[in-house]
Amino acid sequence: MQKRAKSHNQPTRAAYPVTLWDLPTRLFHWLLVVLIAVSYTTGKIGGSAMQYHLWSGYTIMTLLLFRLVWGFIGGHPVRFASFLRGPRTVWQYARTLLRSGYSGHLGHNPLGGWSIAAMLLTLLLQVVTGLFANDEIFTQGPLYPWVSDQTSRWLTRVHRINQQVIMYLIGLHVMAVLFYLLVKRDNLITPMITGVKPWHAPVHIEKPRLGAAVVVAALSAAAVYLLVWYGG
Numbered sequence: 001m002q003k004r005a006k007s008h009n010q011p012t013r014a015a016y017p018v019t020l021w022d023l024p025t026r027l028f029h030w031l032l033v034v035l036i037a038v039s040y041t042t043g044k045i046g047g048s049a050m051q052y053h054l055w056s057g058y059t060i061m062t063l064l065l066f067r068l069v070w071g072f073i074g075g076h077p078v079r080f081a082s083f084l085r086g087p088r089t090v091w092q093y094a095r096t097l098l099r100s101g102y103s104g105h106l107g108h109n110p111l112g113g114w115s116i117a118a119m120l121l122t123l124l125l126q127v128v129t130g131l132f133a134n135d136e137i138f139t140q141g142p143l144y145p146w147v148s149d150q151t152s153r154w155l156t157r158v159h160r161i162n163q164q165v166i167m168y169l170i171g172l173h174v175m176a177v178l179f180y181l182l183v184k185r186d187n188l189i190t191p192m193i194t195g196v197k198p199w200h201a202p203v204h205i206e207k208p209r210l211g212a213a214v215v216v217a218a219l220s221a222a223a224v225y226l227l228v229w230y231g232g
Contacts, residue, residue: 061127
């Protein structure tokens with residue numbers, strides 16, 4: 001179970017390494033970082049680079065499907081039920097951000113949990129609209145024939161606007177990570193690389209079955225393949 005430390009005037013000394021983020025979650029996170037960069041760059045270049053843009057989008061969709069399922073069957077820290085809190089809890093936490101003394105959170109804090117949800121939802125909107133989008137010159141989404149030209153133009157517009165929303169969310173995410181690192185002295189980066197976070201007390205988190213992650217990833221990839229190559 002995920003536990004939160006009690007509040008003190010000084011940051012709590014971390015002494016116990018806790019295996020927090022499982023390997024599938026870490027791979028999802030860093031692959032997503034790389035693929036978002038690829039998608040953004042190839043989208044800006046256009047032309048023949050759009051083929052890579054499409055492939056990157058299909059892979060992002062696979063990752064998102066995996067993460068949505070993993071959010072229900074993965075380890076406790078990555079389950080949506082463990083970090084999506086109600087408005088009152090989020091507001092109470094937000095009010096304490098600039099106060100002295102920070103007890104920390106072993107997993108996602110109440111604000112961070114909803115930022116993860118917002119990122120997942122906007123990325124899902126991006127890949128779905130991309131399936132129907134077209135640039136009226138060179139590239140069409142694989143499901144473009146399913147909709148009218150007018151609908152495709154509208155979805156393409158949403159796709160472009162939502163791209164900016166994603167960039168803003170990424171910027172906020174990076175600033176939040178730096179804020180916790182420099183102001184709160186809470187390193188959120190290293191645990192997402194190693195999976196281990198120092199904590200003030202020993203906490204046992206049951207490891208998820210890696211075999212289940214492989215099955216979910218394979219089924220997610222198969223679903224995207226069927227949708228893209230047979231749905232169109």
